[in-house]
Amino acid sequence: MRLNPADENLGERIREALPNVLRPIEQRFLEEPRGRFFGQSGLLAMPRTVEEVSVLVRLAADARVPVVPYGGGTGLVGGQVLPDGPVPLVISLERMATIRALYPTENVLIAEGGTILADVQAAAQDAGRLFPLSLAAQGSCRIGGNLATNAGGLNVLRYGNARDLCLGLEAVLPDGKIWRGLSRLRKDNTGYDLRDLLIGSEGTLGIITAASLKLFPNPSQVGAAIFQVASPGAAIEMLSVLRDQVGEGISAFELIHRQGLEFLSEVLPDTRQPFETMPEWSVLIELGLTGRQNPAMELETAFESGLSKGLVTDGVIAQTLAQRDALWAVRELIPEANRLIGSVSSHDISVPISRIPEFIRNGTEKVAALGQYRINCFGHLGDGNLHFNVFPPKGRKKAEFVSQRGVVQRAVHELVHAYEGSVSAEHGVGRLKAEDVEQYGDRTKLAAMRAIKQALDPMGIMNPGAVLR
Template identity: 55%
Template sequence: MPNPIPPFAALNPCDEAFLARLAEALPPATLRPPEPRDLEEPRGRWRGRAGAVARPASTGEVSAILRACHAARVAVVPRGGGTGLVGGQVIPEGGPLPLILSLERMNALRGIWPEENTIAVEAGMTLQAVQAAAQASGRLFPLSLASEGTATIGGNLATNAGGTAVLRYGNARDLCLGLEVAMADGAVWHGLRRLRKDNTGYDLRNLLVGSEGSLGVITAASLRLFPVPAHRLVAMLAVPSPAAAQDLLRLFEARLGGLVSGFELIARAGFEFLAEADLGLRAPFAALPDWAVLVELGLPQAMEPEATMAALYDEAEGAGLVLDGVIASSGAQADGLWAIREAIPEANRRIGAVASHDISLPLGAIPGFIAEAGGRLAALGDFRVNCFGHLGDGNLHYNIFPAPDRTRGAYEALRNDATRIVHDLVHELGGSVSAEHGIGRLKTADLARYGDPVRLQALRGIKAVLDPLGILNPGAVLARDAG
């Protein structure tokens, strides 16, 4: 299939001559040399490169930077908090030096309207700061991630971040009402609206959310807020199997409607890894279960939380869906149960995965996938699997690790085959090889392999129209020719 995106080699470097011209159009100190943190990504797969880092303080400055880069055909890598896990925030070796465009100085609150359940913020505001601003106005911004103290709202929207509350509130895309975006040529789309309904043609907002900085640079967003539930109820429950966990979710939803805020699946390996990584956290069970779920309910004032959970637990236990459980009796205990779940990725990092997978499956296919994937991997080698994630929305983090007495390096020759086994099975079952982390640079080959040809052609066409010179985050989402 022809690729209309110009090759990377057609771009020019972010060299001293270009930077001298760019500096004349910007306030002093907007440009600085790259620092190590600008060139890193959390999993350490790639080391980035850049001629400089631009730190604009306004949308006008972002526009001026993009106009200059477009005119000079210089690549731009938009950067938020740098917490993405698929390499979308770095350009590694090969091709002309890019300019990093950091939104860190654009972190202002543009406005908040509690009576409308709406907030408008600049793209560089951290997710945690957005949550705090909402809380200060008696509202909830429900997007929640382990990296929320560093991740920025622009990056969250650019990757369509998911997190732990998607079951009730949706992905980042579902929380976005409007955007302000600087396009590749520096033109600014003033779409920062607060409307719930706007049926006026193609949905540019939803196209730019999830585009990973490859179609435009998000500079500000208007977001949905929600009332804070009167009661927060958190429990960790041991279950017989993933299938039983799904039956338990259906029971909770049948009894509570849309009041289930989070429903996380945790395998025995997750608890074992916490101990192995010496993180000071342990499962709240006398004996480790093979499977457990972490449940959070957000209940209205009229519902008595302890009685509600007791009745649900009794019904689930009677149906054989729960083997044991701990119900938090305070906010601190609830936070402690969540701390166990949120520490699993850090335990994984310390142990060192052979391969990590962020996958999405039809809910009914999850138990079969877990059983089949384990068998296929066992035929390839001696692996440990830590399977955990957002069971309520079908998103699993299916990570493969060395046997206890072996190192990750011993499996390097098997890493690609292991990933192919997992992704092929996901594709066979009608799932997605990227649930919430995006494509970045890590999964461009997967998108080409598993993507629908008609859709891929449309994606390339959209990229060619909105970024005809291919300067925005080249190599992210859509693979491009090197020469």
């Protein structure tokens, strides 16, 4: 169905209904962090309430104008900008950033969609609780966007993705109706789950305006260590050793390749490296334990066990909070170093955990056959999510390889598909991977997705071109 631009006629209708909602559109709403997609300058609305969001969407639907929901703008797959077609109405939720309620005894917090993730974490912490979603962009990303993309991050191994941390939603659907589903219930078998349908839909089925979020007890004892491992296969075996020892006490288990450490040395030289000689492979581990368990002692026991099995060769176990923070700084600065180096093609992928070593070996060979690229393979080994990113040779710039991006991406994604993996593990689909979803997705699932989109958004106004082309 043909859509219309967000023109001055729509602007007048919005001003008549909501006098203080429209704002001059700023450049930040027209770009995304990797600079691969650029939006068009349409109308920008900043509502304060779900009722105002409802009015905006209803007016856009009446005028058949595309709507682009906007959270923190930190997404890496182009879901927050509309690069072509009629200029859109951009709806930013940054003025909807209130913690509406907190129920410590129920371990539930209700936050508006525009609340910055770090503020959700802080509100939980003030109540003696933990909200475990943790991302590099947590100081600027917003919880509505986190849920819309089903964000992952560092603690998925223990606590799950954003979907697993949500009990209920409030959302505005494509016709402007409000779904008031802010349930605090852990059990509710009353038909189709609209919550799970909207989570991960990236604004194509509605706008998440508030969420009921799960909280958890704070671990009484937290510890971290980094171990040199013989190989990715040895890292997986080390994860099994730890699980047998501490069960679900593992909060994070991150794989780090030497290339990531070399990038830090190259562009962020003040970063304190954990080892004098950079290991080929290492794992960063965090434990969150309760009762009388001592994380440092558990990590020491695990290291000794790994050493006896030939899995690890060296290690650093944090003895203080400052040492723990220093270890995590290494992992958390790797994405920034990647950005400064500039990738030819970045891949947020997942494969079955037992097949990760084989995938890394074959993926490295495939990329090597395409040119003298550098590969920084790192990520959340415990849940099978790797960032398999390809960079120019040292001394060369990514701009020289723009024409090769598609070739490299296709080679990696085809291998992921061959290993029964996913080409989008935690960043979402957006516009960057919509074609991949068509190429590698199950045909029956795609048909069902299109049927759902048609049923809820028959005019196709909600974030057109994202997820489904």
